[in-house]
């Protein structure tokens with residue numbers, strides 16, 4: 664474990680890396696008759712960041728709130744260090760913290776007063792200086808909360824959550840409202856927490872955030888997980904894209920069919936662009952075979968593949984397919 668912060672001797676040793684810090688098994692959660700979460704399962708180990716992505720209303724916050732112990736599951740189990748977190752019992756309470764969407768900051772307090780108040784409630788907190796330094800608010804100690812920008816308030820929320828040195832940290836859209844610099848700073852802090860062994864559950868609408876930070880991720884839509892796995896697992900299941908501009912004198916119907924590839928033709932700026940999504944064959948070689956077949960076809964036509972591009976699927980491609988309902992319980 665890489666430790667960039669001093670950890671006092673009074674700290675309990677962190678759980679062994681093989682033991683799940685957080686475990687969610689077939690979680691269902693209902694609001695009255697409406698089922699917001701429909702069978703979600705995942706685990707998070709110490710030092711691991713699990714990214715929970717999804718469309719609006721997919722059930723991410725409901726899942727986090729259940730893990731936090733605000734709600735009992737309608738069915739299924741959630742465990743934090745092997746314990747039921749409902750009601751935030753001792754044994755869970757001291758080891759977990761969260762940055763939630765609606766911050767409970769008191770606008771009339773200064774940053775310093777806010778941190779002091781939170782420290783009073785913690786058993787072995789970081790110093791105020793350390794927490795504020797971690798989130799880049801050292802120069803704002805005397806500023807009133809109401810005078811902080813939206814992004815600075817998110818940083819303060821994170822600083823408060825870090826005071827208790829949580830072993831499990833729930834981050835519900837922690838960088839919403841931050842500028843690009845603030846977001847990158849926050850990613851550094853989150854990376855540091857991971858290196859210290861913190862198990863992190865992150866929800867975000869910024870796909871790049873998940874790409875940078877998540878060891879594993881799931882994309883939810885309407886209460887279900889559409890895809891789950893490491894970034895590489897999630898992307899490799901969705902094929903490589905081979906695209907080119909169709910020569911003006913070649914009709915779409917002349918485009919070749921490739922085994923295991925779907926063809927789409929789009930009109931962009933008066934030009935037709937053909938894109939093959941190649942899913943069949945080995946992940947390492949399928950793009951090569953598709954390009955070779957297309958080059959042979961072009962040569963036979965006496966033409967060239969203009970603006971030829973080859974790329975793997977992006978997380979955005981996968982997200983959009985899940986949101987479209989095209990991905991139904993596909994796992995990496």
Ligand SMILES: Nc1ncnc2c1ncn2[C@@H]1O[C@H](COP(=O)(O)OP(=O)(O)OP(=O)(O)O)[C@@H](O)[C@H]1O
Nearest residue numbers: 694697698699717718719720721722723724725726
């Ligand atoms: N207290 C509640 N009572 C009834 N329905 C609720 C309640 N809270 C959430 N819902 C519904 O449950 C579904 C899941 O909501 P949730 O907030 O968990 O989604 P989310 O994935 O966090 O969404 P977003 O990305 O928009 O924040 C939504 O359809 C929402 O309207």
